[in-house]
Structures are given as structure tokens and as C-alpha cells.
Amino acid sequence: MGTPPSPERRGPFPFCPLRIKASMVNDSKRNLEREALLFHSTGRPGKIEIHPTKPLATQRDLSLAYSPGVAAPCLEIARDPSTAYDYTAKGNLVAVISNGTAVLGLGDLGALAGKPVMEGKAVLFKAFADVDGIDLEVDTRDVEEFINCVRYLGPSFGGINLEDIKAPECFIIESRLRELMDIPVFHDDQHGTAIIATAGFLNALDLTGRKISDVRLVVNGAGAAAIACVELVKAVGLPHENVILCDSKGVVHRGRTDLNQWKSAHAQDTPLRTLEEALAGADAFFGLSVKGAVTPAMVAVMAPRPIIFAMANPDPEITPEDVRSVRQDAIMATGRSDYPNQINNVLGFPYIFRGALDVRARTINDEMKIAAAKAIAALAREDVPDEVAAAYAGRRLRYGPDYIIPVPFDPRLIAAIPPAVAEAAMRSGVARRPIIDMESYRRELSARLDPTAASLQALAAEVQTRPQRVVFAEGEEEKMIRAALAFRNAGYGTPILIGREERIRETITSLGLGTTLDGLEIQNAKLSYHTKHYTDFMYRRLQRRGSLYRDVQRMVNQDRNVFAACMVALEDADAMVTGTTRHFHSCLNDVLRVVDPTPNELVFSVTLMIARGRTVFIADTNVHEAPTAEELADIATQAAALARRMGHEPRVALLSYSTFGAPVGRTPDRSRQAVAILEERRVTFEFEGEIGAHVALDPELLSLYPFCRLSGPANVLIMPGLHSANISSKLLQKMGGATAIGPILMGLSRPCQIVPMDATVSDILHMATVAAAEAGR
Numbered sequence: 001m002g003t004p005p006s007p008e009r010r011g012p013f014p015f016c017p018l019r020i021k022a023s024m025v026n027d028s029k030r031n032l033e034r035e036a037l038l039f040h041s042t043g044r045p046g047k048i049e050i051h052p053t054k055p056l057a058t059q060r061d062l063s064l065a066y067s068p069g070v071a072a073p074c075l076e077i078a079r080d081p082s083t084a085y086d087y088t089a090k091g092n093l094v095a096v097i098s099n100g101t102a103v104l105g106l107g108d109l110g111a112l113a114g115k116p117v118m119e120g121k122a123v124l125f126k127a128f129a130d131v132d133g134i135d136l137e138v139d140t141r142d143v144e145e146f147i148n149c150v151r152y153l154g155p156s157f158g159g160i161n162l163e164d165i166k167a168p169e170c171f172i173i174e175s176r177l178r179e180l181m182d183i184p185v186f187h188d189d190q191h192g193t194a195i196i197a198t199a200g201f202l203n204a205l206d207l208t209g210r211k212i213s214d215v216r217l218v219v220n221g222a223g224a225a226a227i228a229c230v231e232l233v234k235a236v237g238l239p240h241e242n243v244i245l246c247d248s249k250g251v252v253h254r255g256r257t258d259l260n261q262w263k264s265a266h267a268q269d270t271p272l273r274t275l276e277e278a279l280a281g282a283d284a285f286f287g288l289s290v291k292g293a294v295t296p297a298m299v300a301v302m303a304p305r306p307i308i309f310a311m312a313n314p315d316p317e318i319t320p321e322d323v324r325s326v327r328q329d330a331i332m333a334t335g336r337s338d339y340p341n342q343i344n345n346v347l348g349f350p351y352i353f354r355g356a357l358d359v360r361a362r363t364i365n366d367e368m369k370i371a372a373a374k375a376i377a378a379l380a381r382e383d384v385p386d387e388v389a390a391a392y393a394g395r396r397l398r399y400g401p402d403y404i405i406p407v408p409f410d411p412r413l414i415a416a417i418p419p420a421v422a423e424a425a426m427r428s429g430v431a432r433r434p435i436i437d438m439e440s441y442r443r444e445l446s447a448r449l450d451p452t453a454a455s456l457q458a459l460a461a462e463v464q465t466r467p468q469r470v471v472f473a474e475g476e477e478e479k480m481i482r483a484a485l486a487f488r489n490a491g492y493g494t495p496i497l498i499g500r501e502e503r504i505r506e507t508i509t510s511l512g513l514g515t516t517l518d519g520l521e522i523q524n525a526k527l528s529y530h531t532k533h534y535t536d537f538m539y540r541r542l543q544r545r546g547s548l549y550r551d552v553q554r555m556v557n558q559d560r561n562v563f564a565a566c567m568v569a570l571e572d573a574d575a576m577v578t579g580t581t582r583h584f585h586s587c588l589n590d591v592l593r594v595v596d597p598t599p600n601e602l603v604f605s606v607t608l609m610i611a612r613g614r615t616v617f618i619a620d621t622n623v624h625e626a627p628t629a630e631e632l633a634d635i636a637t638q639a640a641a642l643a644r645r646m647g648h649e650p651r652v653a654l655l656s657y658s659t660f661g662a663p664v665g666r667t668p669d670r671s672r673q674a675v676a677i678l679e680e681r682r683v684t685f686e687f688e689g690e691i692g693a694h695v696a697l698d699p700e701l702l703s704l705y706p707f708c709r710l711s712g713p714a715n716v717l718i719m720p721g722l723h724s725a726n727i728s729s730k731l732l733q734k735m736g737g738a739t740a741i742g743p744i745l746m747g748l749s750r751p752c753q754i755v756p757m758d759a760t761v762s763d764i765l766h767m768a769t770v771a772a773a774e775a776g777r
């Protein structure tokens with residue numbers, strides 16, 4: 001590793017290029033599995049926890065939340081059950097209920113083993129549609145026992161999302177529970193899948209110029225998802241005789257005596273017996289069965305411009321690569337997020353329940369399902385706004401064969417699907433609380449979502465299209481190695497680990513993270529052929545700042561941060577990340593010895609805090625102990641620019657303990673002067689101060705100051721000093737349960753990021769991505 005590369009490997013990036021080999025693909029799969037296990041087990045095990053929405057700190061709180069006060073809402077609800085929606089969480093709460101008999105396409109794993117999927121669905125409910133989901137795993141395969149367990153849960157929830165229950169039991173369970181309960185009961189694998197598949201199908205028909213009445217569809221799988229998909233496409237116009245269904249025994253035909261009533265309803269009088277025979281000349285294929293059920297030879301004989309939706313999870317019936325090997329004219333979709341056209345019920349259930357809950361629908365009927373399918377199909381045909389396209393950079397998000405369905409991180413989904421569902425519920429008479437003003441409902445829906453997830457996704461996508469060489473300075477540390485491998489596997493570019501190759505290799509092997517170093521680069525500072533060049537560079541910088549040549553030589557040889565920063569400064573790498581073994585300031589000093597600040601910018605840090613669906617940018621969380629008014633104005637300006645880059649229209653508050661002059665003091669003066677400087681600079685973002693955090697974040701308190709120039713609660717909080725910024729962000733994390741992204745180091749002329757010492761692998765990966773995105777701009 002320490003020898004110079006051969007001349008032909010020199011160039012803008014004089015190191016080994018990223019090579020994708022079979023061993024890397026296997027490693028990547030193994031890494032994903034290991035990372036998934038660590039993801040689920042790190043910190044508090046699992047993916048969800050419950051937060052109270054009311055204070056419970058005093059005797060008074062206790063007597064309101066619990067006995068004796070709680071008696072009042074109990075009596076109100078007893079008198080008028082509909083007030084349960086006013087006094088309890090019922091109206092926004094959905095139970096994700098499973099017995100684990102058809103967990104994804106993995107089969108009957110049982111109730112307990114299905115729990116990670118159900119927790120995942122609960123998380124998606126929250127993240128995409130602000131619905132509170134809770135998973136309930138019911139440990140029985142007996143239909144009656146299952147029904148009896150669920151039927152009495154109605155008072156607790158606004159809706160029931162049944163998940164991963166195999167056919168045919170799921171049909172009986174769902175239809176009986178729908179009769180027994182007066183809240184929506186929705187089997188996601190049936191209807192969620194059917195809605196999304198139908199939306200994609202309508203668009204694929206449109207793009208291939210087919211009329212639904214002429215199309216011949218073959219469906220592999222005759223279980224929950226497949227039967228529901230067939231029923232919905234028939235409901236939108238596909239003739240019954242045009243659909244051939246296959247199960248594990250082949251074509252579902254009239255001559256079979258082993259069919260249940262749900263399969264029988266779709267059986268055809270046909271001589272066809274196998275999937276292969278059925279696919280000859282077929283226009284379209286839906287796979288809702290198992291991995292690998294379809295071969296390239298089968299799709300080779302389909303009609304011209306075939307529509308192929310291989311939706312088994314986690315692995316499709318046939319991969320897009322295998323389809324492409326025989327059919328370049330196919331419209332191809334899978335259930336996965338790593339290929340174009342993801343036909344997955346994640347696009348449906350959060351939003352369908354959002355709409356149904358918001359009108360307190362009694363049920364989710366066919367009108368609501370068809371309205372959802374049409375809304376999704378219509379959204380895909382609309383022009384994709386820049387911020388959505390940016391989140392999937394490198395993918396052509398324009399209505400066409402590779403974009404027949406919106407992408408999951410499209411923030412327009414929440415304003416498009418729930419209103420369609422709610423309107424259909426009102427039209428079909430199942431809405432118990434109709435929405436009068438649809439326009440303001442749409443606005444409310446958009447405001448429910450925080451743009452941070454989409455903007456982080458945008459950064460990741462940006463990096464995937466412009467991969468970068470990122471130095472992971474503490475290259476022998478386990479967390480850094482794991483983050484570097486994740487960086488490589490995500491296609492973000494080449495990670496460069498600083499350290500001894502043998503040590504790094506041993507760690508990778510002992511972690512079971514594969515055997516290949518392909519796509520990774522290792523630089524041992526002591527042996528590197530760069531050392532001389534870097535030492536000369538550093539000596540030029542430090543010779544008049546008290547350093548002898550030998551001091552500088554030792555620094556480059558022994559200090560990984562200095563070596564890594566030299567790589568970045570001299571453009572042997574694009575960005576760096578460090579911080580897990582030394583304190584922030586020590587790392588920052590190392591970096592500042594090598595990398596200059598951007599002219600006219602201040603070096604400081606911003607931390608994004610995400611709590612309860614709201615993001616605030618807090619600055620300066622790490623660098624300036626007592627910023628001057630001028631510095632506060634610079635921090636405000638640079639932080640506002642970052643917020644804007646991340647999809648948030650900045651509303652900057654210069655915080656203090658004082659609000660508009662009360663009480664007076666020296667610290668508020670600095671914030672007030674900073675506001676005056678921003679006024680002079682005629683900046684193009686909203687700002688206000690000095691102002692207390694409680695006022696800046698609360699629209700009601702803000703309304704007490706009608707002259708205040710913030711149009712809504714602040715989202716960029718400029719603290720008067722390091723103590724308040726640093727302490728409040730840590731308090732938010734530790735006591736408020738906020739998620740932190742950062743600190744993001746601002747104002748350096750080359751991208752270098754320093755993670756906190758307790759950073760997780762995901763934190764390091766996030767910051768490497770932030771640094772790489774900055775390098776790519």
C-alpha cells in the first residue's frame with residue numbers, strides 16, 4: 001500500500017478505482033445483513049418507543065392525567081363515545097397486527113419473528129404520514145382465535161392494519177373483522193399492494209399504448225396480495241377472462257379440485273397448465289409469489305413491450321438484470337427500493353390510513369382504494385419538482401418506462417393521496433366527520449411532514465451520482481471501518497482508511513464483514529509515498545509558526561488527522577471524516593493546521609435536531625465560545641444558507657434569555673446588535689431577535705409580538721454563546737429524545753467533518769455523506 005501507483009493509475013485520482021466484483025456483491029449482502037442486525041440492536045433495541053404528549057411532572061399533572069381528573073373524559077366518552085376521538089389518542093392510532101404466517105416472501109416465520117417487519121410498518125406510518133402505529137403480534141395460526149383476539153380491540157384504535165397473514169386465512173380474518181368492527185380494517189398485503197400495483201399498471205398500459213380491455217395478464221402467486229391485485233385490476237376494467245392466475249402447482253384452471261373459493265373465483269377454462277405456457281404472448285406479469293419463480297426464458301416469449309412487475313420481497317421473482325438480458329423493451333418494476341419503479345405498499349398504507357382517519361371513516365371501501373390508485377397514478381404523470389428529483393439524482397424521474405410510480409420520498413404523496421381517499425370516503429358515505437375545506441386540509445397535510453428526510457435522501461443521491469473519495473482518518477477503528485464499508489456499498493465512492501493494512505484486514509475479518517478490500521483504499525501514513533510531499537507542504541505552512549521540519553515530519557507520520565487533512569488539502573482525496581478517538585477541538589486544531597477557512601466565512605458548526613417531526617438548526621454548537629455581534633450575524637447567514645440547501649425556508653431567531661428588551665443585559669445586547677447587522681446587510685431570509693426560545697418556537701407566544709418579522713416558528717436557532725448552543729442541543733438529545741445530525745462543520749475551504757466521539761456507524765456515514773456532497777458541489 002505504501003508503494004507509488006503505476007503511472008497509468010495516476011490521474012485526477014491517483015489511487016485504485018472502484019472495481020465491482022462478485023466477491024464485493026457477496027460482501028455487500030453480508031454487510032447489509034450485519035448492519036441490519038446492528039441497526040436493530042444498537043441503543044434501545046427495536047425501532048419504536050412511546051412518548052407522552054402531556055406533561056407528567058407534578059401532583060397537579062398526575063391528578064389531571066390520572067385519578068381523579070381522568071374520570072372526567074371517561075364519563076364524557078361513556079356519555080358520547082365519539083368524544084373518544086377528542087380525549088384519547090384513538091383517532092391517530094393504528095394497530096399493525098400479524099401472526100407472522102406470510103412474513104414478506106419469507107414464509108411462515110411465526111408471530112415473534114415477524115415483529116421487526118411490523119415495527120417497521122409502524123415506523124413508516126409515522127415517518128410518511130404522521131400516523132401513530134403500534135405493532136401487535138398475535139401468536140396463533142387459528143383463524144377463530146385470531147379474530148377473537150382482534151375483534152375486541154376496536155376502542156383502542158382508529159384503524160387496524162393487518163399484515164403478513166397468509167392466504168386463505170387472511171381473507172376470512174379480514175372479512176369477519178370488517179363485519180365485527182366499526183373502524184377501518186385493512187389487510188395491507190392485499191389492498192395496499194393492489195392499490196400500488198394498479199396505479200403502476202394503469203401507467204404502464206398508458207405508456208405502452210394498451211387498452212385495459214385488451215390486455216392479457218398472468219399473475220404468479222394466488223395468495224393474499226395476488227388475489228387482491230387481480231380483483232382491483234378487474235374492478236378498473238380488466239376483463240375476467242384475460243387474467244391467468246398461477247399458484248405453486250401451476251395454472252389455476254377449472255379442472256383443478258384443490259382450489260379454495262378465492263382461487264376458484266379466478267379459475268379459467270384453459271388448456272394452459274404451467275406459468276411458462278401462460279406467459280407465452282402475455283402482455284403483463286404480476287409476481288406475488290417467491291424469489292426466482294420466473295426465468296429469462298419465460299419473459300423472452302412475452303408480447304412486445306411486456307409489463308413485468310416482480311413484486312416478491314425481499315427478492316423478486318426475476319431481477320431487472322435478468323429481464324434486460326432478454327428483453328430491452330420491458331417495463332420492469334420490483335418491490336425493492338434499489339431499482340427504478342418500486343411497486344411496494346409503503347406508497348399506500350400510511351396515506352390511505354391518514355385520509356381514512358382524518359374523516360373518521362367506518363371502513364376502507366373499494367371507492368377509497370380506487371381513488372388512492374388513481375391519485376398515485378396521476379402523481380407519477382406530473383412534472384417532478386426539483387427537490388424530489390434531487391433526492392433521486394441520477395434517476396430519470398420523468399413519466400416514462402423507468403418512472404411509472406412516484407418514489408417513496410416524494411413529499412407530495414401526503415398532499416395527494418389522503419385527500420383523494422377522504423373525498424371518496426365522503427362520497428361513498430362512510431366518513432363520520434367530513435372535511436369541509438379541502439384546500440386547507442391539503443395545506444395541513446403538507447405541513448405534517450418535515451423535509452429533512454427528503455433532503456438527507458437528496459444528499460445521498462447526489463453523492464451516488466458524483467461518487468467521491470472520502471478519507472476516514474481513524475481507519476483502524478471498528479466504527480470507522482464499518483462506516484467506510486457502508487459508504488462503499490452504498491455506491492458513494494471510494495473510502496480511504498488511514499491505518500495499518502494488516503490491522504484493518506484483521507478487524508474486517510473478525511467482524512465477519514467479508515474478505516475483500518476491493519473498492520476500499522488503505523493509506524499507512526508511515527509508509528505512504530505521499531509523506532514527503534505532505535511534510536514539505538506542512539513545513540511551508542508551519543515553519544514560521546514555531547515548527548521545525550522534524551516536528552512537521554512527525555506530525556504527518558503520526559497524526560492521522562493531519563495526514564488525512566493533507567490528502568484533502570492537496571486534492572488526493574475529496575473530503576474527510578474523523579472524530580471518534582479525540583475530542584472535537586483537538587480534531588479541529590489538527591484540521592485547521594492543514595486546511596484554511598473559506599475567505600470571508602466563519603468556521604463554526606451547526607447541529608440539526610429532529611424531534612417530533614420538527615427540525616431545528618442550532619448554531620454554533622462547537623467553536624465560538626462568546627461570538628461577537630458580527631460573528632453572530634455571520635453564523636446566522638451561513639446557517640440560514642445551510643437550512644435552505646436542506647429544503648427548509650429559514651426563519652432565523654437570535655436567541656437570548658430576553659425577548660425584545662425584557663429583561664436587559666449584556667448578552668441580549670449582542671444578539672440585538674447582530675439583528676441590526678443583518679438588517680444592514682439586507683439578507684434574504686427572515687430573522688428576528690433578541691428573542692427567547694419559548695417565544696421563537698411557539699406561534700401563540702409569537703402572536704403577542706405583532707411586529708415580529710418571523711412568519712412562523714423559528715427553525716434556525718442562533719444561540720448567544722457556545723454554552724447555550726452546546727448544552728441545549730445535548731439536552732434535546734438526552735432528555736427530549738431528539739435525533740441529532742451533526743455537528744456539521746461550516747466555513748472550511750475543503751470538506752472536513754468531525755463527528756462526536758460517541759458517534760454511531762450511521763452518524764459517521766451521515767457525516768461522510770454530508771462531506772462528500774459538499775465536495776461534489
Ligand SMILES: NC(=O)C1=CN([C@@H]2O[C@H](COP(=O)(O)OP(=O)(O)OC[C@H]3O[C@@H](n4cnc5c(N)ncnc54)[C@H](OP(=O)(O)O)[C@@H]3O)[C@@H](O)[C@H]2O)C=CC1
Binds near residue numbers: 188
Ligand atoms: N411489493 C409489495 O408491496 C408486496 C409484495 N408482497 C410479496 O408477495 C408475495 C406473497 O405474499 P402474500 O400474498 O402475502 O403471501 P401468501 O402466503 O398469502 O401467498 C403466497 C402465494 O405464493 C404462492 N407461491 C409460493 N411459491 C410459488 C411458486 N414457486 N410459484 C407460484 N406461486 C407460488 C403460493 O401458492 P399456494 O397457494 O399454492 O401455496 C401462494 O398462493 C411475497 O413475496 C411478498 O413479499 C406482498 C405484499 C406486498
Ligand SMILES: CC(=O)C(=O)O
Binds near residue numbers: 104164188335
Ligand atoms: C411489502 C410487504 O408488505 C410484503 O412484502 O409483505
Ligand SMILES: [Mg+2]
Binds near residue numbers: 104163164188189
Ligand atoms: Mg406485508
